[in-house]
Amino acid sequence: MRASTTILAILLPLAALANRAPQVTDNPPDVEYVATLPNGTTSTTGSVTISSGCAGGGEEGVEVQVRIAGLPTEGGPFLYHIHKRYLDATGACSSAGGHLDPFMNNGTGCNATDPASCEVGDLSGKHGEISDTIFSASYQDAYISVQNQSFPDPKSPSVAMRSLVVHFANKTAITCANFTLNSMYVCSSSSSSAGGGSGATGSPGSNAGSGAGSSGSSGSNGASGSSGSSGSSGSGSGNPGSNGGSPSGQASGSGAGSSGSGGNPNGSGNGGSVVTVTQIVTAPVNGGAPASGA
Known part of the structure; x- marks a missing residue:
């Protein structure tokens, strides 16, 4: 038992x-x-x-x-x-x-x-x-x-x-x-991507401009940075300008008479190519006017 x-x-x-x-x-x-x-x-x-x-x-x-x-x-x-x-x-x-x-x-x-x-x-x-x-x-x-x-x-x-x-x-x-x-089923999960492109184009001028992901347009008073895709960065420099207007959107302008530049926040993409304009001034020869080349 x-x-x-x-x-x-x-x-x-x-x-x-x-x-x-x-x-x-x-x-x-x-x-x-x-x-x-x-x-x-x-x-x-x-x-x-x-x-x-x-x-x-x-x-x-x-x-x-x-x-x-x-x-x-x-x-x-x-x-x-x-x-x-x-x-x-x-x-x-x-x-x-x-x-x-x-x-x-x-x-x-x-x-x-x-x-x-x-x-x-x-x-x-x-x-x-x-x-x-x-x-x-x-x-x-x-x-x-x-x-x-x-x-x-x-x-x-x-x-x-x-x-x-x-x-x-x-x-x-x-x-x-x-x-x-359900043979057509595709599993999905939420994801987020880095980088943005919400900033407005920076206006050319003597003031430094920046924009998030947008291209800066070039002008006679100093070219701004070329566009970066989906938050990619870009930068550029040009001739001195005067009284450049500050860019709209997320951009801000400051300074006077300095070279214009556009910078975007770092994102997941690579910045677009940058065109740089350089002015070379040589000394006068025999009292003549300076020669310049671009």
């Missing part, structure tokens, strides 16, 4: 541990499955989209986007789950089988604060039931896989070869649809 008690004490914690879903860490990136409602004649429409992240960081879990409308005005709160099989040719929701439950939770309970305790397919149990006729939600789920499979493996947490079923509170099916691979 004592030996049986000891064995039972060992097996019970192991059984409880076996019912917990492990987090998925090997998802292929850039994969998306979509279940589009309705599958039939019900007024309930919408979709559930399950996608992995972009390459270089999309291996852990999935993002789930839910958009459902036209639910009944009575019979809620409504439930929705991933079921373990594809719908058959009849499209009957009863052909979907039970919930996706590869780790044998067997419906013994779902604690939303401990989602590993839930059936993998119990989306409303883990992330909230639907209490209105229109529902929209986006969330991360660490326990669903998007690994491809050629048959609905009961031991896999993958959404491939599975179906979606939306239920009344009493578990009666409202509508259902198969999850299908």
